Amino acid sequence: MNLHTRYNSYGFLILLCILCGFCISPCMAVASIYSGGPDLTVSLESTNELVPGTTTELPLLIENRGTITEEVYYPYTLRSKYTPTTAMGATVQLLPGNAPVLVKTNPQKVGDVAAGAIIPASFTITAPQGVPAGNYTMLARITYQYMPRAEQETTTDIEYYFKDDSVTIPVPVIVRPIAMPTVVRVESMGLHAGGEGYLAVTLNNTGRDIGRDASVYLVPSGVSPLVPSTNGIYIGDFVPGNTTTARFKIAVAQDADFTQTYPIAVYLKYTDFEGNIVQSPLVNTGVDFKQKIRFQAGGDPVVLHPGKTDVVNVTYTNVGTAPAYNAQARISVVDPFTSEDDTAYLGTILPGHSATALFSIKADGKTTPKTYSVNSEIQYTDLSNTEYTSDTIRVLATVENDTTSLLLPIGVLLLAIAGIIAYIAYRKTRAV
């Protein structure tokens, strides 16, 4: 092939290629697209009800309803990389608006939202306890970019223009009316460590729903020294704004620390306005109680004498903070002591007051003189006649040799001597 022919071949090929290029160009021809840009809307995938005192997931759906209004097909233009209806790099932030709620989730990046696409974004919302029921509007703020215009400057270059934009869309939410218990007062009635008593919990319904057939439940928090005899009290219909008192009988463990306030939680179970049996949020409060009733045996050690039955006085003082009713003291004696009269009635002993018990104790004749410890305890009742037994109270007993036991023989001896003297004197007088 000579050079001329070769150039002709190249020319033919070039011409062929250009013709092919013309054939292909309609498909490559890029439309200029005109639209109003993205049109973002927000809807909720679930219900929009929020319950006070709870945390809820609010699943939002972000949709782009943008539409193309015109598309022009210029020959020999390039395909645009972006569509003007696409919201690019969108970030969704949920704002409380006028709703008394806390939004726990940070703004979320949801990326590009093309026209017709739906992108989910979930937000965690907390409705604090006590928020008033009603309809509120939260706000979903979406920030994004879009491309309103692209200019093809040459046959190879397209220059894109981007615009930052944002839209704030209302998200209606409903704070559901509930019966909300609020603790007005907690009163301990006769509660002390190691005893039983009553806890009167006064509640106010600060919610917006009537709690029909409502019951108040008491839940000690964690491992607690407070044990309710029953944890539910029926209170009937609980109208908003009304106050009611539920009285629980509870027992307090022996080793409970009276200097602490122990937590308990209360909640309502009721039939709501839709006829469902529901439970209110838990409301925490604290319970105080008094010190355990304690007794001390006071005074000097009781004195006993070997081989003799002695009546001893033991004075008991109530060093607790609650009265002990129908108290009776019992002394427990072991060898070398015995007792046939070991119980004494003390009656009611008020805090700080004392009562004296008399016991009859016999010490064995071979008892070594020294100080012994004798156990005693006090049984008492509370106002509701529940019986309790105190801790063991130690009574000191000193065994001493009896000096008064020689008094009678000495006296008899003296009388006998006096009689003998009198008789001798009488004989002398008669002899004279």
Added chain:
Amino acid sequence: MISPHSRTRTGVLPLAARIVFIILVAALICQAPVLAVAYIYDVNEHPDLGANVQGEPEFFPGDDFVLTVDLTNAARAESMEVASLKANLYNPTTALVVYVIPEAGAAPVTIKSLPVTAGDIGSSDIVPVTIRGTVSPDARPGTSVMFLNVSYQYIHAMPNIESGIPTVTPVYEEVHQLLPITFRVKGQVQPVVSGTGSLNMVPGTQGYLNITLKNAGYATGRDVAFILVPADNTTFKLIDASMYVSIFRPGDVVTIHPRIAVSEDLPAGFYPANITGIYKDIKGIYQQIPTVPVRISVARGAVFSMSASNMTLANNGKQTISLTYTNRGDRVAYGAEARITGDQVIVPETDTAALGDVGPGDSVTAEYVISAEKAIPGKQYVLDTEVKYRDSLGALMLSDQYHTGVSIEQPSGLADALSDPVVLIILAAVIACAGFFGWKHLTKKQ
């Protein structure tokens, strides 16, 4: 603000015909499939949306429901022209940006779902939409219809404005359409409490609750079993908690009498419980009875208090004491009998007394004779007493034990002095001396 933000360079100018040729041939190969799938649709087509509920849409009154509704587009593009120029962006059978507003219509439901977006629904596409709500508690059984108010757009027309440059201007048609959703409300036995009462529901014994239930529902229950479930089954032990009713028609009234043992230390008051159970519906299928909250009313019962008089007696003496028993409870103590218990020192000679029926607020005084042997003077001894009686169901009941004190007289004056042996010796010595000197004085006179 619009600003140039990025610049894209696409393509490279050919430097030589060989290179251009290769590139164009490659481009031709690449473009071929695109050419094959580009269409122009007949603009007379339009979407054909429908709604089908997944599963079995049957609910009881009061149910919270979650319906999954499939939105379908049955439209078909029946004719289309293979495009050589325009892209296939504009399919008139596609429902664009579908927006769904659930509406209750006349159905006995409360819709809780907000309007929801369903996006674009193309031909043959199925897009599920979730609808949440509650069926009214008093809904009558039967088939009901609620609606999905669907709005969308589609390409209604694409007039070509071709003045040299091909231009497509889609004309969108806005469509609002109500799509019916049928569901069925099933009849249900719905007991409601129309009366409550109790018999002998007092702590420490067994009693009965009387609960009258009315069928406020629209279904007839057969082989109905009602069961009482206390909220606290430690405090209340159910002896007989269930009741069978062969047929329970709408409007029927039955009274159930569960027998319950009440814990001894339970204070009087109202305590929560629920009535539940099962029944056989008209198809013979067992259904659950909706839970009905009730209250268990507990009375105080017969609760005695005791006061004592004449509780002082002489050592080694006898005394008639009086104990007065008062019923401070709210129930009658039938055939009450009181008893005292002493010990080895305080010995009752008569230890029981019949009190008879003691009504609430009534007081009865019983007298007992007690004696004290080897008692310590001045000491208070314990005297226990309790009351035995029968409740209104005839069960034998025993009251709490009450304690009182019996005082032993402290000897006073001469008796107290003579009880001391030292005093006795001194006294004997004084008498002996007095006798001796008296005798001596007489003998001197003689």
